[in-house]
Amino acid sequence: MKKILLVEDEKPLCLLYEEELGAEGYAVTSVHDADSALEALKRVAFDLIITDIRMPGKDGVELISRIMGMRKDVPLIINTAYQSYKEDFMTWAADAYVVKSSSLDELKARIRELIKG
Amino acid sequence: MSELRKDIVTGRWVIIASERSKRPDDFRPAGAVPKEEVSAFCPFCEGNESKTPPEVFALRREGTAPDGPGWRVRVVTNKFPALSPGAPPPRPEGGLFQSMPGVGVHEVVIENPDHAKELVDLDTGHILDVLDVFRMRIGAIEENFHYQYVQVFKNKGKEAGASLSHPHSQIVATPIVPKRVKEEVYGAERLFRANRECVFCRTIAEESRLGERLVLRNGDFAVLAPFASRSPFEMAIYPLRHSPFFTGTTRDELASMAIVIKTVLGRLKSMLSDPPFNFVLHQAPNPTVSSKAWPGIRGYFHWHLEILPVLTKVAGFEWGTGFYINPVPPETAAGYLRETS
Numbered sequence: 302m303k304k305i306l307l308v309e310d311e312k313p314l315c316l317l318y319e320e321e322l323g324a325e326g327y328a329v330t331s332v333h334d335a336d337s338a339l340e341a342l343k344r345v346a347f348d349l350i351i352t353d354i355r356m357p358g359k360d361g362v363e364l365i366s367r368i369m370g371m372r373k374d375v376p377l378i379i380n381t382a383y384q385s386y387k388e389d390f391m392t393w394a395a396d397a398y399v400v401k402s403s404s405l406d407e408l409k410a411r412i413r414e415l416i417k418g
Numbered sequence: 419m420s421e422l423r424k425d426i427v428t429g430r431w432v433i434i435a436s437e438r439s440k441r442p443d444d445f446r447p448a449g450a451v452p453k454e455e456v457s458a459f460c461p462f463c464e465g466n467e468s469k470t471p472p473e474v475f476a477l478r479r480e481g482t483a484p485d486g487p488g489w490r491v492r493v494v495t496n497k498f499p500a501l502s503p504g505a506p507p508p509r510p511e512g513g514l515f516q517s518m519p520g521v522g523v524h525e526v527v528i529e530n531p532d533h534a535k536e537l538v539d540l541d542t543g544h545i546l547d548v549l550d551v552f553r554m555r556i557g558a559i560e561e562n563f564h565y566q567y568v569q570v571f572k573n574k575g576k577e578a579g580a581s582l583s584h585p586h587s588q589i590v591a592t593p594i595v596p597k598r599v600k601e602e603v604y605g606a607e608r609l610f611r612a613n614r615e616c617v618f619c620r621t622i623a624e625e626s627r628l629g630e631r632l633v634l635r636n637g638d639f640a641v642l643a644p645f646a647s648r649s650p651f652e653m654a655i656y657p658l659r660h661s662p663f664f665t666g667t668t669r670d671e672l673a674s675m676a677i678v679i680k681t682v683l684g685r686l687k688s689m690l691s692d693p694p695f696n697f698v699l700h701q702a703p704n705p706t707v708s709s710k711a712w713p714g715i716r717g718y719f720h721w722h723l724e725i726l727p728v729l730t731k732v733a734g735f736e737w738g739t740g741f742y743i744n745p746v747p748p749e750t751a752a753g754y755l756r757e758t759s
Binding site: 366367368369370371373388390391393398 | 458459460461462466469470497498526581582584586
């Protein structure tokens, strides 16, 4: 089973994503801030990371920079409510940029593209 | 008392607020200069080429493959472009709400592989390469005449709009000639008709004679603190040879310009503790468009590069009036810039 790390500060959203992505056959671990994500990455070899940008503490842009410093090979999806972070060149490090919506179809499609096999 | 000054080409007014006059030290950060936090990762650094869109152009070591290490200057399409290539967009129809598809070009010029080496830190040969890449990309983009204007600019530092500290510039081509460019072109045309000479050539000659706003001059370029400077320590680099198009610059002239850029940016860095700044290239619109819309433009437009340190805030008054308030008279700024080594 492919392992996904979800970094999202809104807990109700985490529950929704865990359920929806779990139904697709992924094992989802949710954390709610960047520091917890970095800790989790030291312990588990995730197959993909989904991260929000606007979070308390370190934001998702800084988290991406740190993740890339640790594991450049892991596919990474930005999942944010805002288009405006596209102006930040650090977001180029992500493999996909998905703007949050009520449907998870696009997010699921990007996950399928990035996790093969 | 403050003084109102007019840029006679664009018609823009500024307020030189002498009573608020400041010295370079007033713009230096208090205490130690905070070191910008070094990111653990940068998509522009050598070795991370897979994190950018494929390169459009690169100056690279012989035998090295595109989108891999071994480059000196690398140009990539913006991953999230403000404008994207496409068919010539239809002109907007009249009415209250005019719009057109966002067709254009948006490229990022990564100036060198080393994250920590700013443009000013590069040797002049490398700065020449960056300028040559600008010239080549402008020429290539302008082959498509529906890209009516090509803007080259650099945002250095967060306050100047840079989201990443790795040295880079940007190129945006628009499907229309922007309003500010038109203002400058029409202003230059009007003054040419009135005086039968290029207003920029006249300004360079007059400022060289007066000397008080002249920052430096070599055999090919003059650097001025413009009479109606919008920001403290603003500078404009003018070629002495009259030319409307940056693409018409020779490699020897670019080499001379590289020395000038290294010198003035070095002085700015030393005097103001590495301030944020923007530089913007002003040139005539796409030659195909220019020849139709402004047949005499070769006579009256004169390309130049403006360097604008970001030391004051653009706020309500500026937005409301289009005026800028500059607390450093350009004569004072030029004096400091001449004296700084």
